[in-house]
Amino acid sequence: MIHRRVVVSGDVQGVFFRDTCRREAVRAGVTGWVRNLDDGTVEAVFEGSPEAVQLLLSWAHRGPLRATVTGVEVSDGPVEGFEGYEIR
Template sequence: MAQQRWLMRINGRVQGVYYRASAKYKAADLGVTGYAKNLSDGRVEVVAEGEEAALNEMLEWCWQGPPNAEVTNIECEKAAATPYYDNFQIFNS
């Protein structure tokens, strides 16, 4: 199967609840590469690259997030993967 790149913008109570760090651990478990970063409007942006099955699991996890998160919406854009990422990183906004 071809690798895919999913750009997810997560809305809700997602900053200050270890969302990015938790996303990094989940991505590592799934073998997904990319990054997570806070956006200035209060959302978290996650770029995830991998096989579709792993990305579906990552998206499911993003709806839950860590224990103190309250996700209200996720915008997801799908595209072909890039060779840019070799791990999952946390970026500061």
Template structure:
């Protein structure tokens, strides 16, 4: 299992990004969380097997229809064994 912290920059708020990310994470068996940041970015932590996390990172780099992702910043974190995937405040 691996865990990554991701900050997604661009036009990513107000387009359903967090809800689409939760659906995508659940589809891939990813755990973690996603939230909006005050600076207009979306932040997430994702955990799962390497192939699923890599695929989720690819999805985050594109986002759902209506979003415009300019860049993603990714950092490695230690897995926590967190259950489920949530949208946080």
């Protein structure tokens, strides 16, 4: 089990990024959360198997169809043991 925090920049708010992220996470068996930040970026936390988290990290680099991702910052963190995946 691993924990990754990502901050995604670009045209990522108002394009269903959070909802699509939640659906992709549930499909991959990843837990955590996603939220919009005041600076126009989206922050997300992914926890799960290395393979499942890597799927979500790859997805975050492109986002949903209407998004234009220009940057993704990834950092490690301690596993928190989330149940499910939520939009905050």
